[in-house]
Amino acid sequence: MNAHVSLNSEDSDPYQDNALVVAVVGATGAVGRELIRCLENRKLPVGELRLLASARSAGQLMSFRDTSLPVEELTGDSFNGCDIVFFSAGATLSRKYAPLAVRAGAVVIDNSSAYRMDSTVPLVVPEANANALAPHAGIIANPNCVAAIATVALAPLAQCWTVSRLNMVTYQSASGAGAAAMDELRAATQAHLANEPFEQKVLPHPYAFNLFSHNAEIDEETGYNGEELKVIAETRRILHMPKLPIGVTCVRVPVLRAHSIALSIRFDGYVSPEQVRACLAEAPGVRLVDDAAKNYFPMPSDATGIDEVLVGRIRTDLGDPSGSTIAMFLSGDQLLKGAALNAVQIAETLISANAA
């Protein structure tokens, strides 16, 4: 067993019995609900599942496999006996409770931004940098959704060729701002269609048939917003390219739960669209959707509810006269690869490394 991983079920092989005690902090949120679905559907051997949330949600019943489980209030004592705790309740709660979970002997997989740039905490997309998992001190960070979706396609390309620059322009769904934002998009749109007034409460701008620059705070020095700076820093970290020049524009669009990204990748020298297509055809977590004859390419409606990141529109970027830039278009489920699925895949990778 990896000495850096502390799992309470030390004397049992988790692949031989359903030994893991797993907790989900933020169980009632958009990502929390998807975490529970992923734990139901995938191979992680869950023996006991604890659903944790604020006092407000405590007592609520949620289904898991054939049973109903009550949501419990998150406290400092919630983690006794836990092997793995997924956090998806914001950076403040992660900072407060993740160290308690680690002290109780659990491995924390944190979906918030709290630890992503902490050099002692691995930031992991298993298809891209599973090797970064090995030395950890109890906490593993799950990346920002745009960085997670993009690096699934970028990492295999960066393994084949030297990437010298990136440009990303995003089409981000409501789910990135939580379940309440998804509800607000539906309600605002319903009101718009009925020609009725609607007051936004979750997001700061009209959302029905509208889009807007991501509302994360703007950094005075660069003019980039907080979301864009996260995408830059985390993409660099996951790709192990700390100085890669990356331009990003993050935009919220009226789509429910899949993010899309228009991506330009500059290589050191010419790489053909066919080479890129061949590389991505073999890449784990990628599904090529690149049918020029039928004009069929990645779309949120197709990416919703599936594990793979859809990649298409692969072509030489005509904006780079050197011909060494490839343009492409991605769609990935924000709640799955952008959050819950990636977190569960991290746990699976960890457990399978321990079992080996």
Place this chain on the structure above:
Amino acid sequence: MNAHVSLNSEDSDPYQDNALVVAVVGATGAVGRELIRCLENRKLPVGELRLLASARSAGQLMSFRDTSLPVEELTGDSFNGCDIVFFSAGATLSRKYAPLAVRAGAVVIDNSSAYRMDSTVPLVVPEANANALAPHAGIIANPNCVAAIATVALAPLAQCWTVSRLNMVTYQSASGAGAAAMDELRAATQAHLANEPFEQKVLPHPYAFNLFSHNAEIDEETGYNGEELKVIAETRRILHMPKLPIGVTCVRVPVLRAHSIALSIRFDGYVSPEQVRACLAEAPGVRLVDDAAKNYFPMPSDATGIDEVLVGRIRTDLGDPSGSTIAMFLSGDQLLKGAALNAVQIAETLISANAA
């Protein structure tokens, strides 16, 4: 009077009487309706307005100023006595009827793609290249909506500094595919909210809370779609930069009638965001919406129904290590600056040059 301009009302100053006989071909379409509104609201001296459309729409009444005008069927004889004919009924009809209108003595302002790349036909955005209007042979082309909106912001920058590359990623509204596509977006969204099935007829992909690569045919050689190639060719023509490297990704988003564009502009050398902001603050047709403190930037909801192109998020693009690229975000009304308004502005520029 400019010898290249043939207006029937030769012996009268059109600014002294309401002398112009104006026709709108495609009067019942999304752009046609906006053309009529622009002709109502702006300074072009319209004495008589003829509304032309297919036989199917003939007889329909449309309001103009205080009267109701009947839609007439478009025929080869529709243009007798016309001074200006606006075409907005597709390239096939423009190719067939525009020469007849010119033969009848009218100036044609064509909103279709039929003549945009014809070197004998000016392609004009008045704020960007009004000087290109002068030598014409009766037809003036109104550009693609993305090219029109983008060049309002690009031309003043290209006048101040040398632009060496462009990258555009679009968020295009339903209106670009016509009034039927706008109706389809509303209906598909209504059905989605009611959890009812919906069959798309106008656009080829699900549109409710979804987005997709622009459905113009893909060019086999470049992998770019027809819309993207138009944007490249027309932007180059309007800016008088026939070899400017331009990368474009055109995407249809579930927005009703304003296009947005994430734009990166590479200059020959460093230009600061402040310099760009100062240049654009003085540029005709541009409204700066760049409030970082309030996180308030261009949005379709604000661009809808107004003449100006909104420009914001002006910052140094971190994807270019040389620091000579500026990123920005634009929103402009597709039916106004992207189509009807620009066409009427072309007519105004023409008339005012004749009157001078």
